[in-house]
Amino acid sequence: MVAIIDYGAGNLSSVKKALEYLGAECEITQDKDLIMSASHVILPGVGSFGDAMASMQERGLVEIIKTVATSGKPFLGICLGLQLLFESSEESDGVSGLGLLKGRIIEIPKADGLKVPHMGWNSVSVKQSDGIFKGIDEDSYFYFVHSYYLSGAENDVVAGTTEYGVEIQCAVQKNNLCATQFHPEKSGEIGLKLLENFLAMEG
Numbered sequence: 001m002v003a004i005i006d007y008g009a010g011n012l013s014s015v016k017k018a019l020e021y022l023g024a025e026c027e028i029t030q031d032k033d034l035i036m037s038a039s040h041v042i043l044p045g046v047g048s049f050g051d052a053m054a055s056m057q058e059r060g061l062v063e064i065i066k067t068v069a070t071s072g073k074p075f076l077g078i079c080l081g082l083q084l085l086f087e088s089s090e091e092s093d094g095v096s097g098l099g100l101l102k103g104r105i106i107e108i109p110k111a112d113g114l115k116v117p118h119m120g121w122n123s124v125s126v127k128q129s130d131g132i133f134k135g136i137d138e139d140s141y142f143y144f145v146h147s148y149y150l151s152g153a154e155n156d157v158v159a160g161t162t163e164y165g166v167e168i169q170c171a172v173q174k175n176n177l178c179a180t181q182f183h184p185e186k187s188g189e190i191g192l193k194l195l196e197n198f199l200a201m202e203g
């Protein structure tokens with residue numbers, strides 16, 4: 001069973017529908033026991049870094065997420081769910097993230113006529129051809145919606161990058177822990193392939 005963590009961030013139904021399309025049993029939940037007993041866990045997210053951390057704190061989910069993400073169980077962060085895995089974000093000064101990975105979440109520079117937030121399809125340069133990117137071609141296109149991005153992550157965890165005025169580290173993977181800045185559930189067949197790869201991962 002796949003647990004989709006509900007901390008009030010919204011936009012959970014599209015993730016659930018994509019997983020159900022792939023034949024996965026899944027549940028949107030805040031229940032700590034259910035999250036702990038799940039075979040796979042997904043941390044989705046839209047909205048601001050600070051609001052998300054506050055919401056997770058209020059629901060008592062921070063420690064359970066840290067426990068699950070370091071347990072060896074397959075864990076996937078999506079969009080804001082990627083950013084929350086890191087220590088902090090320029091979006092919310094003084095707010096600590098989950099701190100599971102090292103790197104900086106910074107604002108996309110408003111330059112060269114590029115619109116922020118970045119919304120649309122971008123090709124991804126695959127840095128790790130196993131795990132969630134198994135069987136996915138170099139420069140495949142995924143759907144993005146974000147104003148902040150990951151920079152300065154350790155090289156061995158960066159699984160994919162894209163360009164939008166700057167280089168964006170748009171996917172990370174370290175053992176069981178993986179995350180994407182883009183939305184696989186909104187990225188058509190290639191996004192479903194990525195989710196299928198995640199479901200195939202074993203703890």
